Every structure is written in structure tokens, then in C-alpha cells.
């Protein structure tokens with residue numbers, strides 16, 4: 001049966017301005033790092049994209065290497081997009097990235113002009129797109145001159161292959177330098193993509209201030225600490241969960257008694273607020289004015305539904321924020 005997006009898709013979601021740009025992003029975005037690869041069921045991937053769009057998630061985040069195998073998440077997304085979503089391209093913000101190991105030899109990794117431009121061409125081909133909305137440099141490259149990487153991003157925008165550019169995992173000094181250089185080139189840095197959750201606080205120290213002063217937005221990834229900040233692991237490691245799978249970045253050993261003890265206390269706090277821990281963790285990660293969007297992952301459509309339904313309760317009292325710090329820091 002043909003998919004028709006929900007008529008109410010713009011009723012629940014909030015949209016935030018990305019830094020000082022003209023672009024609005026949904027308060028919650030969906031990433032395709034896991035569960036959209038060639039090894040995953042296409043029907044489930046499609047159901048998650050449809051669910052997300054029905055709930056006002058207009059932004060889908062990819063990278064050249066998402067899979068497995070690398071590249072297959074872009075391929076899956078392209079197949080879904082060119083089905084019943086085809087006529088909604090202008091309602092979508094699609095991003096991809098390059099910066100991690102993608103193909104053999106010296107030109108398939110890091111931050112050279114050669115790699116970034118070739119990689120984006122491959123990504124566009126896999127997704128069947130003429131352009132992406134946002135193209136990121138996925139991680140800083142200590143060897144390539146920053147000017148070269150940023151000039152490649154500037155070229156990519158000028159050539160029409162991306163509308164905006166961003167950076168990921170850059171520290172605050174690298175971010176300030178990149179923002180200033182890109183501005184001089186005439187291609188402002190739209191957005192930064194850092195890791196941020198109750199268990200991962202590095203952006204609080206300096207990065208948020210730099211984002212504010214440079215007028216850059218942010219989209220924070222792994223806000224659920226890859227699923228740990230939910231009720232999922234309270235009674236062990238369920239089959240099919242990320243920690244149960246081989247080759248993920250959430251090894252079983254990361255689910256320690258100490259962590260689960262904290263999660264239990266956070267869960268009690270969330271219940272007291274009348275929401276699930278997943279909902280509270282998302283609201284918490286999105287509470288700074290510099291955070292434009294909170295970038296979740298999912299393995300089922302119901303997870304997306306639960307999280308977006310939590311958007312109505314996103315305010316925190318100072319006591320609640322202090323209690324979260326005491327437990328999680």
C-alpha cells in the first residue's frame with residue numbers, strides 16, 4: 001500500500017533555528033548509523049523513516065561509512081526516499097559526512113580535498129541525490145592543513161553538491177578556527193555535531209560558548225548513550241540490543257553495575273517527572289539554547305514514537321538538574 005505522510009506531521013515537533021542561519025531543524029533528528037545497513041531488514045528501516053517523518057522529524061543524518069557494510073545505510077536511505085517519499089524531498093534535510101576510513105589506499109580517509117570531494121560524489125550516487133542539505137567533515141585531521149579541508153567544504157557548497165556544511169568532533173579551538181576560516185571563504189559553518197549525554201559532558205566546558213559566539217548551531221549525538229539511558233539494560237542485556245551485537249561501539253563491558261546503578265536512579269527521577277528515562281534524557285540533552293537538535297538512533301518505530309511524544313515535557317527545575325548532575329556526573 002502506498003505510504004502517505006500523516007497530515008498532522010507538523011503538529012507535535014518543535015523546530016529550532018540552527019545558529020544564526022536561516023535553517024530550522026527539528027528538535028529531534030534521526031541518525032542512520034545502526035539498523036539501516038545491508039545486514040538489516042529493509043522493511044523495518046522503511047517503517048522507522050516513515051514513523052519519523054509522520055512525527056515531524058524532517059532531518060535524517062547519514063555518513064559515508066554507515067552500514068554495515070560501509071555505504072549501505074546511504075543505499076538503504078536512497079531506496080526508501082525514491083519510493084513513496086520521492087515527492088517530499090523539499091520537506092527533508094539530508095546530511096552525510098566523510099572523515100573516517102572508507103576505502104583502501106591513501107585517498108579514502110581523513111580530510112584531504114581529494115577524499116572529501118570523491119566521497120561526497122559516492123554518497124550522492126548511493127542515495128540517488130543531486131545534493132545533500134548538509135555535508136560534514138566527520139572528524140578533525142591532525143595532518144591535513146585545516147585550510148585544505150575547509151576549502152574543500154567551501155568548494156562543495158559552491159558546486160551545488162551541498163547546501164550547508166558542518167564539522168563533527170572538532171574541539172572548541174578547532175571549531176573557532178574553522179568557523180573563522182569558513183566565514184572568510186564566504187561559506188559559514190552551519191553546525192557542529194558533537195557527542196553529548198548525561199554521561200558525556202565535554203561540550204559543557206568550552207564548546208557551547210564557542211558555538212554561541214560564532215553563531216553555529218549544534219546537533220548532539222548519542223543522547224541516550226547508545227541505549228544505556230533507557231530502561232533497556234536494567235535487567236541484563238536483551239537479545240537484539242546494541243550491546244548484544246558484535247562489532248558495535250557499545251561493548252557488553254560498558255554496561256557495568258556502577259552505570260546501571262546510576263541509570264536506576266535516573267529512571268526514578270524520570271518517573272517522578274511523569275516521563276520515561278529515554279524521554280527525560282532527550283529533553284535534558286536539548287535544554288541548551290546552542291543545541292538545535294538532538295540526534296537519536298533507533299531500532300524500532302515505537303522507540304521514535306516514545307521519544308517524540310516526550311517533547312511536550314522538556315523543562316527542568318534547578319533541583320532536577322542538580323539531582324541529574326549528582327547522579328550522572
Ligand SMILES: NC(=O)c1ccc[n+]([C@@H]2O[C@H](COP(=O)([O-])OP(=O)(O)OC[C@H]3O[C@@H](n4cnc5c(N)ncnc54)[C@H](OP(=O)(O)O)[C@@H]3O)[C@@H](O)[C@H]2O)c1
Pocket residue numbers: 030031032033034061062138168169193194220221222223224225226227228230231232240241242243278295296297298299300302303304306307
Ligand atoms: N558524528 C559522529 O561522529 C557520530 C558518531 C556516532 C553517532 N552519530 C550520529 O548520531 C546518531 C545517533 O547515535 P546513537 O544511535 O548512538 O544514539 P542514541 O539515541 O544514544 O542510541 C540509540 C539506541 O538507543 C536505543 N533506543 C532508542 N530509543 C529508545 C527507546 N525509546 N527505548 C529504549 N531504547 C531506545 C536503541 O538501542 P537498540 O538498538 O539496542 O534498541 C537505539 O539504537 C547516529 O545514528 C548517527 O547519525 C554521529
